[in-house]
Amino acid sequence: MKFRCPICKKPVKLGDSDFPFCGERCRILDLGAWSAEEYRVSSSASPPEEEEPSDED
Template sequence: MSEKQRRCPICGRAVESGAPEFPFCSPRCRTRDLANWASGIYRVPVKPDQDEDDGS
């Protein structure tokens, strides 16, 4: 196995090191990776805000 070829982290396809979207095989996979990354960031724990003081 040579190091000239790597695999797209998204779809696992072989990618040439000179590919424009390296290390992704296509712009589509690059976008998908970005989306994964973003969804990880935006996935904030939502805590119910029901801790209001309802009088006393």
């Protein structure tokens, strides 16, 4: 059975530490997605796009 990250749709492995996300980044993005909807923060913060982190993971 295959699982996919709900954020970026990359295949993820069951048992991964960030499951069901492919990594911490997507886990945080998902968290940000619902909290943004909850609080409707629209100023200053730009939407989480495909930004490459500078080698931090």
